[in-house]
Amino acid sequence: MSAEQRPQEFQFDLSGGHLALDFANSISRHDSPEKTVEHLNTYRDLIAFARQGNALAPEELAVLLRKAESQPRQAAQILRAAIALREAAFRAFLALAQGKPASPPDIGYLNQAATDALKHRHIVRANGGYEWRWDDGPLLEKVLWPIGVSAATLLTSSELTKVRECEAGDCYWLFLDNSRNHSRRWCTMNACGNREKARRHYRRQRGS
Secondary structure (H helix, E strand, O other), rough: OOOOOOOOOOOOOOOOOOOOHHHHEEOOOOOOOOOOEOOOOOOOHHHHHHEEEEEOOOOHHHHHHHHHHHOHHHHHHHHHHHHHHHHHHHHHHHHHOOOOOOHHHHHHHHHHHHHHHOEEEEEEEEEEEEEEEOOOOOOOOHHHHHHHHHHHHHHHHHHHHEEEEOOOOOOOOEEEEEOOOOOOOOOOOHHHHHHHHHHHHHHHHHHH
C-alpha cells in the first residue's frame, strides 16, 4: 500500500504531559460506555500513538508496522494487550489523582508490563557516552515496552503527586500539573476549560 493509499492517522491529544498519561487518555468519555470514543482501534493506531508520543524511533515503528501487516492475528493480540495496559494505567492514575490508593491488581499489571519490558532494555555506548536502547528486531509487543516503563517510572517518581484529573465533569482525562502554582484544572483550556467555563456562566445566568 502506497503512502497515498494509507488512511490518515488519528492525531492524539498529547496534553497529559507524560507518556503514560497520554496513553491513559487514548480513549474519550470513560465515564459513559454509550458515548465512549475509542482511539486505539487497530495496531496502526498504536503505531501512530507511539510515533506522535516519541516512544520509539520512526524507523523502528516502520519496521513494526510492516511486520503487523504480515501478521494481522498477532497484531490484533498486541492491540488487546495495549488496551488492557491502558485500562490498568487509567484506573491506577485516576485513583491516585483522586487521593485513593491504586488497586493491587492494576499495580500488579503495570509492574508486570514494566518488568517484561525491561528484559529487552540494555546499555550501549553511543555519541561518546552511554544510553539505554531497546532490543533490535520486529517484535510487535515492542511498541508497548516504552509505555510500560513510563507508567512504572511515573508511579515511583516524585511527580506522582502532580497527577491530576480534568475537572470537567464529562472528561476524566489525566495530566501532570507542572503549572507554577499547581493550579491547572483542565486537560486543555481550549477544550474542557472553555467549555466548562461556558457551562458555569450559563448556569449563573439562569440562576440570576
